[in-house]
Structure formats: C-alpha cells, structure tokens
Amino acid sequence: MEQASAGEPQRDSAGGRRRQAVVAAAYELIAERGFEHLSTRAVAARVGINIATVHYYFKTKEDLIAGVSEYMLGIFGSAKEIERLDFSSPWATIQSLFVNLDYRWRYTPQLPTVLCELGVRAARDQIARDALTRLERAWRGYMTRVVSQGVEQGVFHRELNVEDAVTTLILVQKGITLQQVSTGSAVRIEPVLEQLATLLLARISR
Numbered sequence: 750m751e752q753a754s755a756g757e758p759q760r761d762s763a764g765g766r767r768r769q770a771v772v773a774a775a776y777e778l779i780a781e782r783g784f785e786h787l788s789t790r791a792v793a794a795r796v797g798i799n800i801a802t803v804h805y806y807f808k809t810k811e812d813l814i815a816g817v818s819e820y821m822l823g824i825f826g827s828a829k830e831i832e833r834l835d836f837s838s839p840w841a842t843i844q845s846l847f848v849n850l851d852y853r854w855r856y857t858p859q860l861p862t863v864l865c866e867l868g869v870r871a872a873r874d875q876i877a878r879d880a881l882t883r884l885e886r887a888w889r890g891y892m893t894r895v896v897s898q899g900v901e902q903g904v905f906h907r908e909l910n911v912e913d914a915v916t917t918l919i920l921v922q923k924g925i926t927l928q929q930v931s932t933g934s935a936v937r938i939e940p941v942l943e944q945l946a947t948l949l950l951a952r953i954s955r
Contacts, residue, residue, distance in 0.1 A: 767798070767802070772819075776817050787810075817863070822884065825860075839904050839905065840946075846892075847945075865931075892919065893912070
C-alpha cells in the first residue's frame, strides 16, 4: 500500500531519517509503556534530540500518531522477508495476509501490541480513534479489492456479499490479534483458513 505523508514534508534524506526515527521512537514507546505515556518529551529523549525538533516534523500529537499509523502500514506491507507468501490469486492473497499476521505476532510483537493499545485508547481518545480509522480505511480498501476480484473471477462464491465478507475477515484478523496479545501465545492459523475457505471459496475452485 502507498503511504501518505503526515506532519512536515520530508526535505532531505537526513531529515527523512530523523523523521523516521521520531516515528519509530513513538511506536516503541506505545508498545513498551502504553499510549498514555507517549509524549514529545519522551520521544525526544529516546531519539536524542530536543522537543523543538520533534515539533518541527510533527506539529501536533495527532500528526505524530498519524505518522505511527503510516509506520505500521509500512511494517505490514514489508513482507519480503516472509516465506510462503503468494499473491498470485485472491484466495492465495487472503491466506498470505493471515500468514503475514502470524509472522508479525511471532517476530514483530510490538505491532499487535500497538494495535491493541490504540484500540483500547480509541474508546476515550479521538487521536487514537482517528489513527485506527486511517489504518482500517486502508486495510478495508485493500481487502475489498481482493475479495471483489475473487468474486469476479469465480474463485469466491458469486452470491458473496463483498462488504460483509470483508467485515468478517477484518473481525477475524482483529480477534486473532487480540487473542495473541491477551494470552501471549500464537493462534493456529491453519484451522482459521479452513473455515474461511468454507465461507469464501466457490465449490468448483476447491
């Protein structure tokens, strides 16, 4: 997915790296200490810069959280290091998205933790809610394209309601994320995919 910029535009490579360091520090602080402990002072201290520099790149806390949501999308989108991913067909893509989710839990556990932190905070914080809305909009848009292609190609049931199917897939992914973070153990992806195959796949394609 393409990433949009937030806060001050990137002016040069050094500035871009510093901006990325600020975002990464904010992401790490949320994972380690929770959303309520995120502050420009803590971010500046972690990066080794002054607070004014943080505000140069991100005028408001909302801008900073928007940067974190983009950073998270970037992590989800960087799947080159994961074996067994196959995006050659709509069903292969759905399976790969769940394999990617499982990989992120096992090898980048900060990501599901930050997602859950934002989810809990969103109930009482508009900035967190807006960040999650941006993430879900991109997530839902991508999934809608994949499921729509599956229906058009006859891979998925012709009568499948695309919007409802996408909502179901997202809810399953959210449930897996919450279960893994709350229990500290990985969810077995294979049985989940077997159930999703029953939901999605046209009989002729099995």
